[in-house]
Amino acid sequence: MADVKIGAYICKGCGIGDRLDTKQLAQVATRDAKAHVVREHDFLCNADGVKMIQNDIDSEGVNRVAICACSRRAKTEAFRFEGVAMTRANLREGVIWVRPATDEAQETTQEMADDYIRMAVTETKFMTLPQGSEKATYNRHILVVGGGISGMTAAVEAAKTGYPVILIEKTGTLGGSAGKAWRRIPQKAPYANPEDTGVAALIKAIEGNSQIKVHLNSTLTKTSGAPGRFAVDITTESGSTTTENVGAIIQASGYTEYDASKLTEFSYGKAKNVVTQAELDAMAKAANGAPLKNKDGKEIKSVAFVQCAGQRSTKEGHLNYCSGHCCLDSVKQAMYFKDANPAIDTNIIYTDLRTPGAGGEDFYRSGQNKGVTFTKGQVNEVTTDGTVKFKDLILNEDTEEKADLVVLATGMVPNSGVDIEVVKQDEPGQWKSNNESVLNLDYRQGKDIPLLKQGFNDSHFICFPYETRRTGIYTCGPVRRPMDMEQAMEDATGAALKAIQAVENAGQGRAAHPRSGDLSFPSFRREGCTQCKRCTVECPFGAIDEDEQRFPVFNEARCRRCGTCMGACPVRVISFENYSVDTVGQQLKNIDIPDEFSEKPRILVLACENDAYPALDMAAMRKIEYSAFARVIPVRCLGSVNTIWLTDALNSGYDGVVLMGCQKGDNYQCHFVKGSEMAHYRMSKVNDTLTTLNLETERVATYEVAITDIERAPQLINDMAATVEKVGMSPFKF
């Protein structure tokens, strides 16, 4: 490795020069932190300032750069230097904007800035420039699992963009659930009539596209590798297996209709004229436009639609969610009858009519216009002769209606494979494929994608909908959440784009969302590893496998660079080139800790760089003040916080530690899904450490902070300052 040559650059712009003694800062950088080159500049982010830094890199051999100016979230375009490891000292948002410009505050404010200079320069000492993975592989092929409307759309969209697609379908025909339907909910204005499903056109588009290779009657019997170099075994019904290499995977395994035979109160299975929505659509498709007849051949003169059959219900065995498509699908199906013969009575019995999508309400109105009636009621029973007994919720009375055909709107059950929480992965060396599994991953953590709620695959509904906890594998369609065909098609398009991103990132050894473009990846010191397996278990993305000796095997292309493994490692052998136990640990050890009697406590704040740190930055923009005794260090994810940092901090005399991560749990906001949860779990055990050190447990506080907590985040720091005042200074000051 080349010699370390650190350049520290202190900006005097944005009021930093007025509020702080920058000469002293420069001295701190030179004398205390031992930076090799230290320069002040009036306006560091302008062309001249940037040129000055670049010049030092080019001619002075500076290879570590500490920019002592604004927050690392500001001016990222200006401060971009190739070939050097870089960090930032946050003097603007972190110091002058959160402190009052008064004479009394001056001393502590200056100390705050001095410490941030020490921290930044120290951090660069322990950083190296990420070199990228040598294993990066570029494979443009995209595998789509499932030949329904979602899968086919994803395949067509990816192929249109020029990426070759391999599409596998379990059954003998493309089309999936959508292919069994007669018509679909309209997707175009005026949203008045059922439309052709578009499935035939999609099949034609696939068959005519040389970029798309289709495997029918096939399933995945093994998926191994990582983004850019997945190897998948595609096995046909007859047992022959072909292995393909792909760059990314889209899982569009769809849904199965809820088993209506569980709904004995609705006489399903006992009465001939009680069918599910899917069955009615199949009947309509078979009739191909001819009048629909009952199974006994009789003409249908009246139809009752029972909405929310076995769903949106807390009863045992029922689905307690809304499947989202059924209300409009019932309107569509009622139109099958009304359009053929307006004299047929069609009544939709609903508790809450939900009409998602741009045209949903128009379609509902169109149904009303055509004479479909809507009754707000709760159906309690359907007798075998087709009498629907329900409670009218407007008139508040029990009533009934006899219909020639009763249609049950049963819900969607996702085809998400095996639940890896329940079905444990086979031991290394004894891996076998599982027929229930969709992907048959050979990952340490299990064969399928983890589930979040109700058996649906994990995804953050708002912030990053297509992401799963398996990098390079994206889900779309009803396997992700219940949806109708239009939403599934939109979803598939999104997933196709995510898969393309994954392919391109993997090809360059870059991280995927949310640290998109990051070239660093974790490595471990094998000699130090105790094979405790904690990293392989806690990695939220299943990136780490185990070899036969139970040593971890990192798959960098699967890694999202959150550092949860680093936080988990009890022997601290895991590190990134530019983020390690040392880059943070040495920062917190290298600040100035005044003695016990100075009345200047020190509070360490480890703030998640995704939400908590921006919240603090925004608080600074609004000039919300917080304690001058706080020293904030951004972390990639709270999950990367190794408890050694806490022990070190407390041992070296910090009086309090505040940890800020994102919301955890089912409604998580954690960008790494499980990182914050892991951190909270680990911190729940930190009391032992505190007790051993004879310290009060209040000195460490862990919080869930959202990006919108602009007032709360500084308040939490001030709360800790108040706590320290209450419990007194730490006795560990030297």
Add this chain to the structure above:
Amino acid sequence: MSANTAVVERYRNSFLKEVEANVEEGQWVKMCMQCGVCSGSCPLGPAWDHPPQEIFMMIRAGKRDEVLTSSSMWMCTSCYNCIVRCPRELPITHIMHGLANYAHRLGIAPKNQPTRKFAKLFWDNLSKKGRVNELKLGIALYFMNGLVSGIKTALKMAPLGINMVKTKRMSPMEYFGGHGIKDTKGLHAILKKAREIEAAKMQKF
């Protein structure tokens, strides 16, 4: 067969279709989405047996007698709050009047409903000469609830009437004949034709 039983026969179970065919603006009933804004907006809502939302639901549920014999639609004061607020833009006020009128035509509207009585007096008064004879209408209203209460009210109002005559605000001679429009015969012909059209429309459905 009465007018009522005739339509019952014709529509059998579907009261909604009957309303659509025969009630003014009745084709809008099916568009109600049961949000209840009309019922919540009606200033007289608490006085109604069935607020508009319920009336619409009852029509769909085929509760023909309950709806047509109800006094609810007669309670509407035409404030138009419901029309203004209905998210589906149903002309609710008009539908209420339409329903009331339809029940009246079938002869099953509540007999002693005061609004209905007043409406009938007003119409009979107006249609005779094409102008409202205020004196006759006023006196008719005094006697709307029987002879005794009529005499009582008349005596109570007598001083006012005498003063009005004195100041030439009212002519007692109006009670005997009174003045009308120029072409009364023409008006009667128009009304007759309108009734024929209405009847034909009802027949058609």
